[in-house]
Amino acid sequence: MSSDKTAHRLSRILAVLPWIIEHGGADIDDLVARFDYKDKPDLVKDLHLVFMTGLPGYGPGDLIDVDVSENEVYVDAAEYFSRPVRLTATEALGLLAAGMTFIESDQAPAALKSAVAKLTAVVIPDAESLVHFDVPTPQGVSVLNGVIGRRHVARIEYVGLATNVRTTREVEGQSVFFNLGNWYLSGFCRMAGAERIFRVDRIGDIEELEETYEPTEMSSDGIVRYRPSESDVHVTFTTDSSSRWVAEYYPVDAVELGDGSQRVTMSVSDPLVAARLLLRLGDAVCDIEGQAVLAAMADLRTRIRARYAQTE
Numbered sequence: 001m002s003s004d005k006t007a008h009r010l011s012r013i014l015a016v017l018p019w020i021i022e023h024g025g026a027d028i029d030d031l032v033a034r035f036d037y038k039d040k041p042d043l044v045k046d047l048h049l050v051f052m053t054g055l056p057g058y059g060p061g062d063l064i065d066v067d068v069s070e071n072e073v074y075v076d077a078a079e080y081f082s083r084p085v086r087l088t089a090t091e092a093l094g095l096l097a098a099g100m101t102f103i104e105s106d107q108a109p110a111a112l113k114s115a116v117a118k119l120t121a122v123v124i125p126d127a128e129s130l131v132h133f134d135v136p137t138p139q140g141v142s143v144l145n146g147v148i149g150r151r152h153v154a155r156i157e158y159v160g161l162a163t164n165v166r167t168t169r170e171v172e173g174q175s176v177f178f179n180l181g182n183w184y185l186s187g188f189c190r191m192a193g194a195e196r197i198f199r200v201d202r203i204g205d206i207e208e209l210e211e212t213y214e215p216t217e218m219s220s221d222g223i224v225r226y227r228p229s230e231s232d233v234h235v236t237f238t239t240d241s242s243s244r245w246v247a248e249y250y251p252v253d254a255v256e257l258g259d260g261s262q263r264v265t266m267s268v269s270d271p272l273v274a275a276r277l278l279l280r281l282g283d284a285v286c287d288i289e290g291q292a293v294l295a296a297m298a299d300l301r302t303r304i305r306a307r308y309a310q311t312e
Contacts, residue, residue, distance in 0.1 A: 012036075013046050017064075017075060025074040044068060050075075092123050102178055140200045141176055141183050146208075148173035148187075153211045156185075157204035166204070167191065172213040176200070188216070232267040235274045235290030239264055243284040246277070271296035279304075 016035055020026045028040055037043040047066050065076040087095065099116040102108045147154045154171050173187040174195075183200035239246055241260030246252065255263045268274045275296035278285055288294060 009046065013050065016043075016046070017050065020073060020075045025072055028068075028071055028073055031073065047073060089123075092119065096120060096123055138183055138200050140203055140206055143206050144173060144176045144185050144200070144203075147206070148176065150208075151212045151215065153209040153213060154185075154187075155205075155207040155209055156198070158198055159202045159204070161199060161202060169198075170209070171196070171198070172215075174215065188213075232269055233271050233274075233290065233292040234265060234267055235271075235278075235288065235293040236263065236265045237278065237285045237288040238262070239281070240284050243281055246281070250277075268293075272300065275300050 012035055016031060028043060032040055032043050047068055050064050050066050053064055067074040096116065096119050099112060103113055103116060144154060154173055156169055156171060157166060158169055159166050170190045171185065171187045173185060175186050177184055185198045185200055185203065186195065189196040239262050244262060247254035247262055247264055250266060253265045257263055266274055271292040274293045278288060278297060279300060
């Protein structure tokens with residue numbers, strides 16, 4: 001499975017190379033800042049990867065030549081990267097829809113509004129008469145943004161998505177963002193002792209405390225994804241060819257078995273999350289290993305049967 005980190009790294013390399021070629025070389029410090037690299041070694045690691053790529057034949061004259069000096073970098077034998085990668089029609093429309101949706105939330109910066117206007121003029125010249133996005137923004141979004149702006153701790157009532165259990169949490173907020181059709185709050189959760197992401201529509205009461213905090217660098221990047229931790233439970237199972245989507249949709253490790261099936265290992269913070277998935281897959285999975293998840297599956301089966309028995 002290709003991880004989000006791998007996809008992000010590849011996308012950044014495909015952006016960096018045209019920039020270097022267009023400018024006939026580039027200052028390393030400028031590249032680090034412009035393309036959001038952690039530091040110079042992080043950039044050089046990507047450039048070293050480029051050394052091993054090129055056109056078929058892969059002889060000395062076919063590979064990309066990257067010259068990294070103390071403060072500058074030059075790229076040669078890569079004329080096919082001289083222009084940035086172009087968006088397909090599907091990609092352009094998807095990007096435009098996402099931008100328009102965010103603008104309707106009243107949270108978008110001026111730079112995004114300008115970029116969307118320019119893209120709209122090219123992709124959908126008569127968009128004003130054809131396209132309209134009406135995205136209601138939960139009241140909690142503006143409240144949380146205000147609390148974060150003042151660097152005050154927020155005390156929230158939150159109903160967990162997997163457990164449906166209500167808890168009270170104190171959060172040192174980092175940001176409020178829109179992703180996958182929902183608004184989220186990211187920040188350091190004192191109850192969990194780690195960074196967490198909360199869906200805003202599952203937050204009840206919001207109380208702004210007088211206590212302040214110093215913002216710290218966190219891993220949240222405005223994308224909702226599961227981040228495994230040491231306290232996770234693990235389950236391993238085999239999927240048939242009809243359920244290969246599991247390895248594409250969930251953050252799992254998958255091994256091909258040669259007949260279209262896969263041996264999948266999944267990490268979850270709550271066994272019930274994996275139990276629900278495996279019960280939904282039914283006969284499409286077999287050879288399940290993981291006592292915590294197996295126990296959760298047995299309990300879930302019992303509760304489902306009991307609920308249906310009550311309706312008979």
